[in-house]
Amino acid sequence: MNNSSFLDIFDFDLDRVVDLINRSEAKTVGLQFPEGFKRQAFSIARELEDKTGALVLVSGNPCFGACDIDMVLKRSVDILFHFGHSELVDGLDNVIFMETPARVDIGHVVEKAAVELDAGTVGLVTTVQHVHQLDKARNILGSSGMSCVVGTGDSRIKYPGQLLGCNFSAAEVKCDNYLYIGSGKFHPLGVAVATGSKVLAADPMLNTVEWVDPERILRQRGGVIAKCLDATSFGMIVSTKIGQERMGLARRLAGLAKKHGKEHIIISLDNITPDALLQFKVDAFVNTACPRIAIDEGGRFNAPVLTPVEFEIVLGERDWADLVFDEIRDDAIQQGY
Ligand code: SF4
Incomplete structure (x- = not known):
């Protein structure tokens, strides 16, 4: 997809961005794009600087959702525009979410x-x-x-x-x-x-x-659970990202590991990648960060990656028949997930 066709497909609403910058008299502006939109950063930054005179700083950190605000950049700029997602976390005073709706007719x-x-x-x-x-x-x-x-x-x-x-x-x-x-x-x-x-x-x-x-994905997840049935050591992964952090869940799972006599460690980090976890020698990881990591990326890590629900099945705390995707949602949080 070339640059102009990409901007034709998604509405970045740059006129509104220019207007907001000019009206707020912001001197420094941050831009954060999800991975698929980063290739637009150069032309968008140029256009905004030309039309507003503000200094534009672009986040180079990975960004996978509205849960993932670049908090360091947020503190360094007057306004941070986060493209591609709708607002998820309250209280981010100088962050404006630009949802970039698709123009394609459904x-x-x-x-x-x-x-x-x-x-x-x-x-x-x-x-x-x-x-x-x-x-x-x-x-x-x-x-x-x-x-x-x-x-x-x-x-x-x-x-x-x-x-x-x-x-x-x-x-x-x-x-x-x-x-x-x-x-x-x-x-x-x-x-x-x-x-x-x-x-x-x-x-x-x-x-x-x-x-x-869903049969194929459920079979795959069943295979990961089966691989972990004899595991004795677990690394509970907790994200520091503002909309993914579930420390309470990790602590509850650590308690379950202890109850079942399993070795465990809680690992806190920002970007959860195979390289970042390479030196942690455990039989399996339990991911409390973005639920997609275990499903989409699990095969790339040096040990199997379970979701919290799957870990409970491994321990016999939950039936296999109750296998569902991990979710971060109000009722789940109330129930300790
Ligand atoms: S936690 Fe994962 S799925 Fe949820 S908004 Fe963030 S990146 Fe998307």
């Missing part, structure tokens, strides 16, 4: 999906990039004779119907099937595992629709 792919879904009540879910078009999806499915329900989600969810990779609370609705509008398979798989219902994934970028099958 109409075509939803019409395809209507043929597959056929009838009944459909639970609509999506990511922040397409959430502003959910009414359009509702109208298309409605004119094909289906009714739609959209869940509100919990306090980490800004818009009805919005999913995060760590939070499927907006999928808690009564419906026959779900329609996920967005790219990638992680979110629809998470909804399928969390709800036990069928999920049709409609990708507006590729104009494809596909029923997701």
